[in-house]
Amino acid sequence: MQPDLEIVAVRHDESFKVWSHGYPYRTVRWHFHPEYEIHLIVATTGKMFVGDHIGSFVPGNLVLMGPNLPHNWVSDVPEGESVAQRNLVVQFGQEFVSNCLESFPEWRQVEALLADARRGLSFGLQTSAQIKPLFLELLAARGLRRLVLFMSMLEILINAPDRDTLASPAYQADPTRFAATRINHVLAYIGKNLANELRESELAQLAGQSVSAFSRYFRRHTGLSFVQYVNRMRINLACQLLTDGELSVTDICFKAGFNNLSNFNRQFLAMKGMAPSTFRRYQQLNDASRDASEQAAAHGRGIDNAPAIVLAPGLPRSGVAYPVT
Incomplete structure (x- = not known):
């Protein structure tokens, strides 16, 4: 069965999406999206499907998935019953990853983790226990605290000794085929x-x-x-x-x-x-501040590049000044 595309809407004033949902829920189906995803089960047991991997899950099941990797978690919940909060989710796009790589040399530590995530990475209960409180706080966090919590989660995943790859080496996610x-x-x-x-x-x-x-x-x-x-x-x-x-x-x-x-x-x-x-006026204000900043920087470079002026040795403070070259 071909997976469906999930539309992930990240707010314009945030770098990544954090949310939770219950069961049943509309995204509980065989689906994919271009974003990376950290997925933590907090309630129910059942079967998980990641790429060509099929396995069982229990509360504490923690998986990191790469772009366009089809996945689904099906809970063992009697028909007609529902669960208010089954899992916690963080989703972040390739643009965010690229920007971090360009801005922070330290981000290179994350590259190997994200490369392995293209086949899906499952983490043990020890790592899951470390991640869960950060995840729960992240749901309500705002501003820089979100980044601190997110980076802390990635650091834990990088150093986790209890991780396994899920999809087989031969499995290749093909979003062009899925898009049909x-x-x-x-x-x-x-x-x-x-x-x-x-x-x-x-x-x-x-x-x-x-x-x-x-x-x-x-x-x-x-x-x-x-x-x-x-x-x-x-x-x-x-x-x-x-x-x-x-x-x-x-x-x-x-x-x-x-x-x-x-x-x-x-x-x-x-x-x-x-x-x-x-909205347009605010955008123009934003552009104007950028232009003013660039002009100030150019003016600063002009001052910095001008020859320094010092008093010639032996002259009084009112004496002749010569540029130092």
Whole structure:
């Protein structure tokens, strides 16, 4: 069975996503995503599937997975019953990894760990016990504390003596093949046609389903209704266009696929907490501060490169000064 694509939405003011969910839940299915994931089971037992690996899990099961590695955890919970919190999850993208590698020489210690994670890494209960309190605090942490906790978790995983690789050496995750699944066709179509009118009935036909079945199917895979998902994607596109600064807000409204300005303003305010024009002003302020910083740096370099001025030896303080070369 082909895995489904999970859409991982990391907040614009955060570097990675931290969350938890219960069981049953919409992401409990055979799926993949381009982000790395640290996955800790805190309740239930059952079967886990990572790549071509199948194994059992108990509370304390801790796994680090690389990009596009299909996975799923199926709990032994009687039908009709539910669990409020089954697992804790951290997800972080390749861009974040690349930025850390570029900025911090110490990050090279993490490279081998993340390379092995492409086949999935399972850690023992000793390491899991060290990770769990950090994970629980991370759920509610804000600001720099999030980074401290996340880096502490990675340090523990790097030094863990109780780790095993899950998928076989021959297993190769193939996201291009996975992308051929029905939901991924639908998401790709939406992404390419945001500026055009998008009808749920037409997407249902593309997926080969009735509108009601498609509506349930879409929400199960994305966590959003069709309209909510399309509006979110359109607002993201509008933010990119507003940052460019060349088009008017009205032009951006229509280029992002909204058919009237009042609805665009209302949706933008609901998702971003400000009007589009305010968002643009803040971006311009941010750009202006960058330009001012670059000018100050250039001015500083000019001063630094100027010849130093000292008094010639033996002259009084009011004497002639000569540049030192």
